[in-house]
Amino acid sequence: MRAEIVILPGDGIGPEVTAAAVAVLRAVARRFGHALNFAEHDIGGIAIDRHGDPLPPATLDACNRADAVLLGAVGGPKWSDPNARVRPEQGLLALRRALGLYANLRPVQPHPATLGAAPIKPHLLSGVDLLVVRELTGGIYFGDKTRTADSASDLCSYSVAEIERVVRRACRLAQGRRCHVTSVDKANVLETSRLWRDVATRIARDEFPDILLEHQLVDSMAMHLLSRPRAYDVVVTENMFGDILTDEASMLAGSMGLLPSASLGDGKAGLYEPIHGSAPDIAGRGIANPYGAILSAALLLRHSLGLVDEAACVEQAVDSALEAGVLSADLAAGGDAVGTHGVAAAVVERIETPSHVAELRD
Known part of the structure; x- marks a missing residue:
């Protein structure tokens, strides 16, 4: 399959968690022989700074042409004045409406390895x-x-x-x-x-x-x-x-960082994002939990690209990583924590393990 995916990193930890999700999608493409093309565009606070608009026309145009959109997060203290004429959240609301995305799906399935964090x-x-x-x-x-x-x-x-x-x-x-x-x-x-x-x-x-x-x-x-x-x-x-x-x-x-979401309309294209915010207090430190973004990528594979086995492969890789104790700082409860890149690497490794995919298809 060939697909065009727009990446909207946004603000705060958004660039970090979307980079992790893209690494996972690239691993899926390699393993299953797909051609997934990625193009980054601005939204939210960074778009206000660069373009004076939380949803620049170029971003909206790219999203309209894409097969799917993966978003990080928008907002932060720099743009938090509720009386401001232009705010990051306006970009997200406008994008949902422009794409006709009327149904937001948020699955919640606690993993045994994270029950202690709840x-x-x-x-x-x-x-x-x-x-x-x-x-x-x-x-x-x-x-x-x-x-x-x-x-x-x-x-x-x-x-x-x-x-x-x-x-x-x-x-x-x-x-x-x-x-x-x-x-x-x-x-x-x-x-x-x-x-x-x-x-x-x-x-x-x-x-x-x-x-x-x-x-x-x-x-x-x-x-x-x-x-x-x-x-x-x-x-x-x-x-x-x-x-x-x-x-x-x-x-x-156990953590908002674990949960994905899919925003869908009547067409196949959708907007996928972790439910957490931009977490500016930990941005740039490499400790953000990328599981929600990675699982959002799995929803993207399933709902927009129709790649059911590939989505299940990502979800099973996440389950396996959590079971093995690959826990980000918000889940480790004071124990050994794995950074954003480490979590992504653990999921990628499991996707690229042939036995994992073979087991999935048996």
């Missing part, structure tokens, strides 16, 4: 395997905003069509898993949530009779996600609730 009791984490599907281009983040000297407002709105498409995506994904979907809303208070619940109920009932759908209020979901995470399979929710709940869910895995 603040949750290990017996609650064994067997956890959930997928959060977050609506990505609607809701309060994209609504009209007003500000006066005495007040401010942010409009939260959703259309039936916006809800239908993300609920359908969640139900299709659940059909390949355990056929259980939990729809999260705040229907006891918000009109948008009442619409969300009505639409989700209709879609599941009329189009996915094999799916067990349950509804959960977001405040109780925040509690249950930590107290009984094994109870959930696919969780679908609106933009802001999904943003908050997925950061909470990262604690199930």
Whole structure:
């Protein structure tokens, strides 16, 4: 296969973790005989500094033409003034909307080797395997905003069509898993949530009779996600609730640095990124955890390039590295930590081991 992949390193540790992910993708290309071409472009704070725009036209044009996009992180103290006219996060939001990426997939599957890094009791984490599907281009983040000297407002709105498409995506994904979907809303208070619940109920009932759908209020979901995470399979929710709940869910895995994400639309192209931020306090020190970026690359292989075996190879290589104790500083709990380059090298070594691939295909 030949594919064009745009790399958006961004800010902070973004360049470090995307470099690790690209090293892994290059190893996959060598092992399986693919031609993967990479082109770097600016986004976020670095793009503001260089171009005065968090999403320069050249970056957007390249992303529109690419088969997939891999992002590091955006933002940092230099650009953190919330009253600034131009901010790094605007570039990311604009890119999601421009590419029509309405569904953000965030899998959470704690690894036995990292349970000690999680603040949750290990017996609650064994067997956890959930997928959060977050609506990505609607809701309060994209609504009209007003500000006066005495007040401010942010409009939260959703259309039936916006809800239908993300609920359908969640139900299709659940059909390949355990056929259980939990729809999260705040229907006891918000009109948008009442619409969300009505639409989700209709879609599941009329189009996915094999799916067990349950509804959960977001405040109780925040509690249950930590107290009984094994109870959930696919969780679908609106933009802001999904943003908050997925950061909470990262604690199930032991570190935000472990978790990948895929932002998808109706086409094959997608945007892939670890869920962590730019972590400017550790940028340039070579200690950032690249596992989330590497696993995001696996999602890229699966969802945008259709390379299922290759994606599984990366995921198994990550599992093997973690099992062998290749732990970054955020996971080592005071023990021996491996740097960013060392983690990437360990994953690459496992991908390039013929016995690993042969075992995968047996």
